[in-house]
Amino acid sequence: MSVVARLEGHALRPEHELAALLEQASADGAVVSFAGIARPFSKDGVTVARLVLEHHPTLTRQSLEDIAVDAATRFDVSHVRVVHRCGEIRAGEPIVFAGVASQHRRAAFNAADCLMDRLKTEAIFWKREIGEAGSEWIEATEADYSDRDRWG
Numbered sequence: 001m002s003v004v005a006r007l008e009g010h011a012l013r014p015e016h017e018l019a020a021l022l023e024q025a026s027a028d029g030a031v032v033s034f035a036g037i038a039r040p041f042s043k044d045g046v047t048v049a050r051l052v053l054e055h056h057p058t059l060t061r062q063s064l065e066d067i068a069v070d071a072a073t074r075f076d077v078s079h080v081r082v083v084h085r086c087g088e089i090r091a092g093e094p095i096v097f098a099g100v101a102s103q104h105r106r107a108a109f110n111a112a113d114c115l116m117d118r119l120k121t122e123a124i125f126w127k128r129e130i131g132e133a134g135s136e137w138i139e140a141t142e143a144d145y146s147d148r149d150r151w152g
Helices: 014-024 057-074 105-122 142-149
Strands: 002-008 030-037 047-055 080-087 085-092 095-104 125-133 134-138
Touching: 002 030, 002 057, 014 030, 014 080, 014 095, 030 134, 057 080, 057 105, 080 105, 105 142
Parallel strands: 002 080
Antiparallel strands: 030 095, 047 085, 047 125, 080 095, 125 134
């Protein structure tokens, strides 16, 4: 089993991350991947030009690694790859890549879904949206926590 959990301070290339995962997963039967994109609108519909993800180099990296390792051990998967942007991200740019390889599709889908629910609520970032309304700190929503709580 392999686990990759990385902070990325520059442009995230989901296609490169997927290619690396596919290369590792040549003996598996399923690969599931997710690429999250920085949205151009806030939850209130206000235009957002960029998202700023402030982080602590050690704590944030460790939170990503803990979430990835938990998914790798909790589900019957062979490879987990999580790459998360930090710093300033323009609307429309990739912000996160989560990929999982497994012998069977259900384990890969469940692990990827769980990864994203936990990344959204537990990864250590301080998030600000910057746009036409100025700068506003954002937090995970009740729905985000409800999604995460499905996993126990």
